[in-house]
Amino acid sequence: MGKFIVLLGPPGAGKGTQAERIAEELSIPHVSSGDLFRENLGNETELGKKAKGFMDSGKLVPDEITISMVAERLSRTDCKDGALLDGFPRTPFQAQELDAILKKNGNVICCVPYIMVSDQDLLERLTGRWTCKAAGHIYHQTFNPPKDSGICDIDGSALYQRDDDKKETIEKRLAVFHEQTAPLIEYYREKDLLVEVDGTQPIEKVTEAILKSVQSKK
Ligand code: AP5
Ligand code: MG
DSSP: OOEEEEEBOOTTSSHHHHHHHHHHHHTOOEEEHHHHHHHHHHTTOHHHHHHHHHHHTTOOOOHHHHHHHHHHHHTSGGGTTEEEEESOOOSHHHHHHHHHHHHTTTOOEEEEEEEEOOHHHHHHHHHTEEEETTTOOEEETTTBOOSSTTBOTTTOOBEEOOTTOSHHHHHHHHHHIIIIITHHHHHHHHTTOEEEEETTSOHHHHHHHHHHHHHHTO
16 A cells, blocks of 8 residues: 655645655655646646636635646556645545545555644745745745755755745735635544644754654554
8 A cells, every 4th residue: 555645734834845855755756736736837837827816816726626636646657656745635625535536546645744833933934935946945045045045956946936925925825724724634633644743843853753753653
């Protein structure tokens, strides 16, 4: 059976930062719905055009677009032995759909680390975030600065600030998290998959805690 892990947490909790590290450590692909949408935006696909307005206003992209996009990604051969999901599912309906998608191949979710950070800290993290154009590597102007300002340490590409990292949009995204995504905390706790992780620790400590939580649910 494959190793499917869902990283849960509010916008800015560090899902992308941690996913990069955990996916490498566990040799499973990082599947981020937000990154898939941003790739489509960059390539100006039909899907990207449909998603843009929702993303720019901090709302969820409708389920019929989101679920089929993630299902297609999970159907590729690199996900046959597992995947680290980041940003999906985001509603109880998406969670049920994910269970159904995995079940088709006899798979289930093995662990749901929930990265906890207060709204006040999240605002500071998101307004100071810089993301690399080429591959989405993540930096913070104070907490995790690149060696050369404006340039990705890993691939040398330019860093940019995401369109949805403006204060008003961040506030909307946080409200959407509390209303629509927070019910997943209880959903996964009831299934005995949830492990709470203190997301205010330094990046390496959070990685250690997530890896420990995955071990604990083996
Ligand atoms: P998405 O891209 O998923 O964004 P998000 O959930 O809002 O989360 P972020 O990517 O903003 O934060 P993160 O947790 O990855 O934090 P990061 O590691 O970057 O979604 C964007 C949009 O797409 C949505 O609003 C929606 O429109 C749409 N969408 C996506 N999925 C969808 C779905 N399933 N259904 C419907 N619509 C969907 O870290 C943040 C900052 O903090 C960085 O600067 C980082 O360097 C810093 N940092 C990280 N860890 C630490 C630490 N331990 N200490 C100090 N600083 C830290
Ligand atoms: Mg992210």
